[in-house]
Amino acid sequence: MKIIMLGAPGAGKGTQAKKIAAKYQVPHISTGDIFRANIKNGTELGKKAKTYMDQGLLVPDELVVDLVVDRVNQEDCRNGYVLDGFPRTIPQAEALDKALASLGQKMDYAIDVEVPDENIVTRMGGRRACAGCGATYHLVYAPAKEEGICDTCGKELVLRDDDKPETVQKRLNVYHEQTQPLIDYYTQAGILRKVDGTVDIEDVFREITKILGE
Numbered sequence: 001m002k003i004i005m006l007g008a009p010g011a012g013k014g015t016q017a018k019k020i021a022a023k024y025q026v027p028h029i030s031t032g033d034i035f036r037a038n039i040k041n042g043t044e045l046g047k048k049a050k051t052y053m054d055q056g057l058l059v060p061d062e063l064v065v066d067l068v069v070d071r072v073n074q075e076d077c078r079n080g081y082v083l084d085g086f087p088r089t090i091p092q093a094e095a096l097d098k099a100l101a102s103l104g105q106k107m108d109y110a111i112d113v114e115v116p117d118e119n120i121v122t123r124m125g126g127r128r129a130c131a132g133c134g135a136t137y138h139l140v141y142a143p144a145k146e147e148g149i150c151d152t153c154g155k156e157l158v159l160r161d162d163d164k165p166e167t168v169q170k171r172l173n174v175y176h177e178q179t180q181p182l183i184d185y186y187t188q189a190g191i192l193r194k195v196d197g198t199v200d201i202e203d204v205f206r207e208i209t210k211i212l213g214e
């Protein structure tokens, strides 16, 4: 089962992708997580990506596409995967389709998690990320057992640099300009499915399991 998660920054793509990965036993591939790991490890890719990410801009397509194509060709992806945060532009989507077509494969679902911009701004202000393992929490909607401490690894929870309000608005604009056209792209491909992302995390997931099957 090959799945793409679509939606604005903060719509809940990562939250749902992790749940899909656990239930359907497929790897969760988050380009944002891959970049943040590279930044943490001080790699060349991380250095390049950081200059864009800090400004709320997309990392250039040429730095993203090969990375994802290599990843989905790995052994653990043979039964499928859930892509979170990729593709984010039409050229990325076209490059992915081309790479899959050359292997005689195609994407199964693109799930659009719909959340209006008004809700996004409050969601992002409350998002907290673990400085150790990258796990995501929300101060109100998905709180850690002990405030400010990661449930799984015990490290500190922080507000991502790009989750500050000024940058969130910029990322929303970038989303509408560069990523939203993918909704038409995957509608035309016949694989788009929409879910209401404004309801509780478990209710969003229930809608998704209706699409993917029990």
Ligand code: ADP
Pocket: 008, 009, 010, 014, 031, 032, 033, 035, 052, 053, 054, 056, 057, 058, 059, 060, 061, 064, 084, 085, 086, 087, 088, 092, 162, 171
């Ligand atoms: P969110 O979860 O809020 O949508 P991500 O963690 O997916 O954010 O991405 C964080 C940042 O990493 C993006 O704002 C962008 O700069 C960069 N990024 C992630 N994925 C891509 C991609 N497919 N193409 C270009 N830039 C990307």
Ligand code: ADP
Pocket: 007, 008, 009, 010, 011, 012, 013, 014, 015, 016, 123, 124, 126, 127, 128, 136, 137, 138, 139, 141, 142, 197, 198, 199, 200, 201, 202, 204
């Ligand atoms: P994305 O990957 O799309 O950027 P996340 O999964 O990181 O989004 O979610 C953004 C923030 O909103 C996180 O703090 C997360 O805990 C919270 N969140 C996710 N889904 C919901 C939901 N259905 N209702 C309320 N808060 C949510």
Ligand code: ZN
Pocket: 130, 131, 132, 133, 134, 135, 150, 151, 152, 153, 154, 155
């Ligand atoms: Zn952690």
